[in-house]
Amino acid sequence: MALSKRQRLARFLDRPLFPWKKLIIGFSLANYFIEGFLGYRQYQVLKKTKVPKVLEHEVSQEVFDKSQAYGRAKAKFEFFSGIYGQIQNILFYQFDVLPKLWSFAGNLLVRFAPARFSGEISQSIVFVLSFVVISQILSLPTSLYHTFVLEEKFGFNKSSAKLWITDKIKSLFLTFVLTPPILAGFLAIVQKTGNQFFYYLWVFVAGLQVVMITIYPIFILPLFNKLSPLEEGELKSSVEDLAKKLKFPLSELHVIDGSKRSAHSNAYFFGMPWKKHIVIYDTLIEKSETQEVVAVLAHELGHWKLGHTTSLFGISQAHFFAIFSLFSVFINNNSLYADFGFHTVHPIIVGFLLFSDVLGPTDTLIKLGMNVLSRKFEFQADEFANELGYNAELARSLIKLQIQNLSTMDADWLFATYHFSHPILTERLKALNWQSTGKVEVKEKGKEGDEKTDVATATGRDEL
Numbered sequence: 205m206a207l208s209k210r211q212r213l214a215r216f217l218d219r220p221l222f223p224w225k226k227l228i229i230g231f232s233l234a235n236y237f238i239e240g241f242l243g244y245r246q247y248q249v250l251k252k253t254k255v256p257k258v259l260e261h262e263v264s265q266e267v268f269d270k271s272q273a274y275g276r277a278k279a280k281f282e283f284f285s286g287i288y289g290q291i292q293n294i295l296f297y298q299f300d301v302l303p304k305l306w307s308f309a310g311n312l313l314v315r316f317a318p319a320r321f322s323g324e325i326s327q328s329i330v331f332v333l334s335f336v337v338i339s340q341i342l343s344l345p346t347s348l349y350h351t352f353v354l355e356e357k358f359g360f361n362k363s364s365a366k367l368w369i370t371d372k373i374k375s376l377f378l379t380f381v382l383t384p385p386i387l388a389g390f391l392a393i394v395q396k397t398g399n400q401f402f403y404y405l406w407v408f409v410a411g412l413q414v415v416m417i418t419i420y421p422i423f424i425l426p427l428f429n430k431l432s433p434l435e436e437g438e439l440k441s442s443v444e445d446l447a448k449k450l451k452f453p454l455s456e457l458h459v460i461d462g463s464k465r466s467a468h469s470n471a472y473f474f475g476m477p478w479k480k481h482i483v484i485y486d487t488l489i490e491k492s493e494t495q496e497v498v499a500v501l502a503h504e505l506g507h508w509k510l511g512h513t514t515s516l517f518g519i520s521q522a523h524f525f526a527i528f529s530l531f532s533v534f535i536n537n538n539s540l541y542a543d544f545g546f547h548t549v550h551p552i553i554v555g556f557l558l559f560s561d562v563l564g565p566t567d568t569l570i571k572l573g574m575n576v577l578s579r580k581f582e583f584q585a586d587e588f589a590n591e592l593g594y595n596a597e598l599a600r601s602l603i604k605l606q607i608q609n610l611s612t613m614d615a616d617w618l619f620a621t622y623h624f625s626h627p628i629l630t631e632r633l634k635a636l637n638w639q640s641t642g643k644v645e646v647k648e649k650g651k652e653g654d655e656k657t658d659v660a661t662a663t664g665r666d667e668l
Contacts, residue, residue, distance in 0.1 A: 210399075214533045224543040224562070225297055231564040236290050239622075243279055246619040249612075250275040256614050258630040261640040262603050263613065274358050274610040276329065281354055285346045287638045292342060302554060305338075305547035306331055325391045326551040329384045336379055340372070353467070358610060363465040373467075374427050387553070394535070394552050402528035409524055414476075421474065421481060431458040439489070443482065446592075450505055455479045463487050463521065469608060471500065473508075480508075491608055492601055499589055499597035500605075506588030512581045519577075523570065529561070534559040578625040583635055590636055599638045602629055 238527075253266045296302065313321055315453035340396075351368060355361035393408055394401045425431065433455040434440045447454040455475065462470060462485035469488035475481045488497060490597045507513055534540060540558055589598045606613060606629050615628050 210529075210533055214536065217533065218537045219537050220539055222467065222539045222543070224540045224558070228558070228561045228564070229294060229297055231561070232290065232293055235564060235568060236286060239282070242616070242619045242622055243283060244637070245616040246612075247276065247279050249614055249619075250279060251615050252614065256630050258633050258638075259603070259613060263607065267607050267610075268613060270358070271606075271610040271613055275612045277354055277357070281346075281350060288346060297544070300545035305334055306546070306549070306551060306554065308335055324395075324551060325388050328391055328551060329387055331551070332383060332387060332553060333380060336383070340376060346463050358660070360467045361465075362463055362467055367465065371428060377425070378424065382398055391552055399532065402525070402532045404523075405528045406521075406525045409528075411519060417474065417476060429464075430461045432461075433486065434458065434459050438498060441493045442494060443501055446498060446502060446505065447482075450509055452508060453480050454482060456481045458483045459489065460485055463490075467608075471497075471504070471604065473504065492604060493597075495594070495597045496601035496604065499594035500601050502589040502592050502594050503585045503598060506585035507581060510581075510584055510588060512585065516578075516581075519574070520526070531556060531559050534562070572622060575623070575625050579627050582626050582632070586632055586636060595636055595638075599633055599636050602632060 236481075250272050252272065253269070255263055255265060259268075306327070308421065309327045312330055312334075313326055351361055351543070352365075353361060389408060389412075390405065393404045397404045421431075439498075441456055443457060444454065446452075453475075458481060460483050462468070467487060469485050469491060471482070471484045471488055473482045482501065484497065484501075488500075492500075535552065535555050536550065538550070539557070540562075541555065544554075544558060546554060586598065589595075611629070613629060615624065621630060622641050
């Protein structure tokens, strides 16, 4: 019987004594050094002392200096946290932590669980949850430093130690609640659907995304934040008028109490195609004029109107299908399992984790391509808001958010190409044909804020 192309590729890749471990560690180190090189280039830009020409009339020297200092502090943090992460990865692989953790999960089930929980699915769940706990513990030093040293120093942190600990516990609780059924479904599909499992897995993940979109605002978000209806007034009327004009299926307008954790600002919309919710952080409302908030929303609704969110969702689905299809080539790769200490058992979840590491270089290329596409979409959404008549308001809001964020006001082109999903402020202002009107004043009701406009299509949540 003739072998399919996937079967031939699977046999070709399953080479005895092939150094998969060295290859994966090599990929990881190469990526780290590439990012280190790009980070060095960006650090030189962050040492500049002169305000970019496009912003010299809008941004004071004091704000620019503070922005540069914040950027350098974040760059140093990322450098050392990157080293910390690399050391963890290498030690995990060199000392065969994965097979030891797998055995630990099995022993735990034998000692404490009923006999009916002795299969691969139960052991995989215990394995993954144990891995999550270890990862959380190892991440505590960097998380603590980021929140209570770095963010605190520049006036962004609003979270108390009690709230920070509570958030960690809630996140871990959600992981322990959601992981077992999702992972059980994932593994059951692979076990029961044969060589064509990737088709069913793809459908399962797509359905899971719909479920998460539905339950997120009802059960998950309230665990961390309080949503309140946006009060009657000019802002609510303006947003509703804009949504009606664009035929945006607005269901609810909410204000979220983001200020209890951070001075960063944000806004996003989420929901099903026929029922959307817009959420605006209280910090954004406090720091901006009404029409500036509406201008930012006009930009984001432009993403929806121009089909950007749908396009990105479609791309993510194609990406998932490609990943699952390629995984079918690696799922029975004996040499891959053996090189990581799994000589007698081949757990599906371990195979998927190792396969994900093998895909590292392709993920880098995909990230680069997605950033290029995302920046194109951002320019288009800016132009959409411009055509609605929000040119000046959008430009001022972008400048204000830049000031509130202490965001980087200039960037090395290579670093920006690789890392940034959004054009830098100077590029956006040039595209809007911004004409300076003098210093941009920021409201002083609160501390500085932060703009986040990434589109998270996997959860149906579009952030502003």
